[in-house]
Amino acid sequence: MQFQLTNDFIEQIAQLIAKKDGNALRELLQEFHFADIAELIEELKSDQATYLVKQLESDLTSEALMELDDDVREKILERLSPIEIAAELQELDTDDAADIIGELDETIQQKVIDKIEDQERAADIVELLNYDEDTAGALMAKELVQVKETWTVAGCVREMRRQAENVTRVHSIYVTNKEGKLTGRLSLKDLLTAEAKTEISDVFIPKVDYVTVHTENEEVARIMQKYDLEAIPVVDDKGILVGRITIDDIVDFIKDEAEKDYQMAAGISQDVEADDSIIDLTKARLPWLVLGLLGGLGSVYIMRGYDEALATHVELFFFTPLIAAMAGNVGVQSSAIIVQGLANDNVKGSLFKRLLKEVGLALINGLALGVLVILFGALTQMDQQVAFTIAISMLLVIIVAALVGTFVPIILDKKGIDPAIATGPFITTSNDIFGIFLFFFIAKIILNF
């Protein structure tokens, strides 16, 4: 059942485009799913893709455009006239249409809006463009099925038929009072089972989850997940129903957030993909490497300060990569758990309890690892005192790294900064350098060099 894009097929399409055979293209692709068209477009050059978009019906290409990578879409939109763009938008829900307009150059935006035939729709899109990014207002679509409390079931079905024309999928039927304020929802089941003459006010459910236009995306995602909602209505400051957010937008949001966190943990800023250009990939990766390098140079500086130990305790220097690795690993583990906990809202209880727990955890891990170090020392005939010193300082480094890993994300979160930034090279690097400093500091005290 699944469509598989082959090189032969891409070649066939490319040839039809070269021959400018629009009819053949339309015939070949008319039964395709827009997601498959999008996959095909991603494989074509911008000019080829633009020609294809112009040739195919916009009910197919508009949804396909939404599926494309931002940069691919940008290159195609640049090659379309305002009228052509407006024609594509015609087929999209208002939220998607607003997203596309938002990506356009400001000089083009107004031209495209002017070319939208349906005035009401154009006004809806402009309204959406005015909401703050990352809020429910910018995420919602204006399309929804809305009935009044005072209608009968039969009138409701009649009105739904009309409204459903503009709505791709009926998620929920929202009930409003005469001022347009959201008062409840209607289950499809009740609508199907109720008598035709029953008034909506007798069958509707007066309890409904909602968000306001100002609710942040993250909170919308949290609510929809917690309450297993497939759509949620959005109201304005006066409680008037102005739009609805559907779960597919939230799925995209969750995936994007997870990918962002993952990339941040791996030391990649900006949203890049394996197939991006070397320049984009370098921009996303080099800054973090430079940070790591500076940390490493800091370690060099610290070790130079302890070079009197070279004569007597050279083994300490052999152990520095191990100490740095342990500090980094423990720090990342601690921060990753806290970052996920913060995201899932299950970091509760007092900070003091958490501190005790982290210290306890670090003690157990540090002791176990310390025993291994002493064992290694014995097996390789190391000076016992040095092996013991290394184990002790490693234990302390691990405790400090765990505390840093735990509290840096919590502090960032309290200050309104994305705590995920703490899991990446930031924490590894600072723990590396701090760990090495602490290691030599403690070793100096114990070994008295």
Place this chain on the structure above:
Amino acid sequence: MQFQLTNDFIEQIAQLIAKKDGNALRELLQEFHFADIAELIEELKSDQATYLVKQLESDLTSEALMELDDDVREKILERLSPIEIAAELQELDTDDAADIIGELDETIQQKVIDKIEDQERAADIVELLNYDEDTAGALMAKELVQVKETWTVAGCVREMRRQAENVTRVHSIYVTNKEGKLTGRLSLKDLLTAEAKTEISDVFIPKVDYVTVHTENEEVARIMQKYDLEAIPVVDDKGILVGRITIDDIVDFIKDEAEKDYQMAAGISQDVEADDSIIDLTKARLPWLVLGLLGGLGSVYIMRGYDEALATHVELFFFTPLIAAMAGNVGVQSSAIIVQGLANDNVKGSLFKRLLKEVGLALINGLALGVLVILFGALTQMDQQVAFTIAISMLLVIIVAALVGTFVPIILDKKGIDPAIATGPFITTSNDIFGIFLFFFIAKIILNF
């Protein structure tokens, strides 16, 4: 509109439980959402939670049970009799009921199944239990709205009213032929707009995405995301419609996978949370730390082998943490991008091209970082030849680390192993030790010690 769980409220509930005042509990909580009940239960002791579950109506508690952490749910189920468990299952969709039964001790499973009143439902649940984990069969629910091609629109609405009783939400109406084979779907819009006497075969959409009971969860998630589906029908080997999977299950799956990948990248095996016990957290974290330690001890071993360089080029030893950090960071960056690319199915093109790209990227980054090292050397009056040697070996270490980071996940993926495992301490540690070896190996050649 959102419920906020306060300590006072938890205390109030705990007191009512202590007084065994079931009536007051029922009255206080009857209007609550099950997700809020679940939050409350998480804060109670197992005995308190069990008492609460027994007192409240099972339409509230059964869904709440589904929302709980596995270990919390397990402790409550242990304290319920088979009859009580069966009563909870009564209110759940078959997929959730099967999940709960699957978690029970094998000796209890059959007893619970025997206590399920509705025989057909019990058979459905047993069927679901028999499918392989991680396949659509185990993920799907039996509840769905199914109509026959030969029915009229009016008959269809009548039948839907009956079927809808068992279905919490109507996602899609699936159309089958007389043998029960899936032949298409019906949009609610068409159903609402068609004449009562129209036959379904005249209005239904003969194109429908579906999966089979054997399709793996990952593929189901990919298809539902790609085609923006909110539900997908599941057919057996003969094409007969046997169930449907809804997007909320897929949202959970996507979140779980993302969290697993993230934890693996951070060196945490098993699914743990910030609030888990110290023992569970140690089990998840210590093994990776031991791996890191072994890598570190390997580095110690390598450096001991180059101790003749101590007399002449001690700076090399000061730079080992830096080299290890660079090797680790570059490796994690490369593997993270590939792991995400593999997950999103956009790692295309030949391996050779990818190799060239990675080498190019590593060259650019390595040269930039090398210049910084030479600059640092000049600023701190290092031996120029040593600074140059360090820059050169670091460049080579970075190239190798990038290649390892890129190809280990690709190879793991080809062998059917989750490539995400490669991003964690596994790649950091092997790159650490390999990097340090390479560093000294190259330095020895250049500096000729």
